Amino acid sequence: MRQKFVVGNWKMHTTAAVAGRLTQAIADGLGSDTRVRVVLCPPFPYLALVGERLKGSRVALGAQNLYPAADGPFTGEVSPTMLLDLGCQYVILGHSERRHTLGETDAFIDQKVRAALAVGLDVILCVGETRDQRNANQTEAVLDRQLGQGLAGVTAGTLARLSIAYEPVWAIGNLSHHATPQQAQDAHAGIRRRFGLLFGEPAAQALVISYGGSVEPEDAAALLSRPGVDGALVGGASLHADPFLAIVRAASGGPQTGVKAAG
Template sequence: MANSGNGVPWIGTGWKMNMTLGDAREFARRLRTFISDSNPASKIFVIPPFTALAAVCEELEGSPAMVGAQNAHWEDSGAFTGEISCRMVADCGAKIVEIGHSERRHLFGETDLTVRLKVRAALRSGLRPLICVGETTEEREHGVAVDTVNRQVVIALHGLSTTEALRCVVAYEPVWAIGEGAVPASPNDTNQMLAAIRQRVSEVFKPETADGIPLLYGGSINAQNAVAVFRESEVNGLFIGRAALSCDGFLEILGLAERQLIGAC
């Protein structure tokens, strides 16, 4: 695990279009109890659906766990039926907003430009942007995976000050590694991609800025492969999907990460 930022790893989960309000509250209560009992070193975050955002924020209020939204509009308010602004997300008590997930890009037409606009909106509202990047199977097969991912990162961070860039978190989620039955990127491939991202960010900003931006991996992470990925030198944390839809699954992976931290001390 790389020593980025303050050296504390990030472990989080996004629930996509899952969880009832009751399920979300129960998950949050169990997570709060775990944190209280074990005092984990990791930066923990959960990203519920909008219907449960305020409730999960309420359940985790005063806890070190951060709550985030899965998406937000780039405008602060206006006639955008069905949309939610970053200001509204922050007003719920959330601290993070996920931006640019591949499903948003490919199913809902989001572009690198809209991702950049949303990053700025998040920062205006005091939120941490969790910027998702990743290449398709075709882009990897044609040898442009690194170029694709670096383009996404550079456009998302374009025009930011160093202080603003250091508020961002980047999650590398190869499109081909997401979804049921998908195969995760190998730990080595993950490490190489994160190293390439860090190098490109250091060219745009400074090496110390690149070192201060947490780089996470997401894509078919589970209890069987989490430790191998977590051990890689450039990995600052994990963004977990299906394997963390149950609180048991999330706590298992979180526990594995914590044991790795203890073993490294």
């Protein structure tokens, strides 16, 4: 049985004061319940602050990116070892915004994945198609390419520290084009099939695949109850404690509050 997994990706949001209050509210709200793995991924400047607030809680610390080198002349970049030094356990790689806004290639993402796994970080690898690609019936081909090229050279011994987040780019931040639970389930099944071809069926069945297409409290239960939808990569709703906690409760099968994220 794969444990449910909920990740809050704060992107380029919060201040130090807001990050501190939000972290404390989430940690306090979760208490000691261990049914769902929960991770918070603040911006780089607040990793140390958030990590300090998370000490003694059941919430893990994650980063939103890294550069695939231990050190060197890479102005403005952050290394895997720096993340470890700050207490990070997880890192998000291949996010759609880095692919489509910042131009990251599958080959570069693969370097990042291997660098992160090599030092002991747990990787959340994001994959997903654009609206044009979906309309052209290229979803399967896009996911196959992103998985095959983004995981090239990854060894079997590191697979336990790898999860996948399916991001339908056409659904992110789009109130009129959310993916249905069935679309999410179908995409996750396709990802699992492809992963099985790459690494074997036992590894595919153990793989945690989360959904990352603008998850909100009101649709979380329908998504997370679907077979093969093992968790959620949460953007906007993770910037407020109540909606984020509602999504975690949905993952655990608990009662919902119906709180909607503000902003």
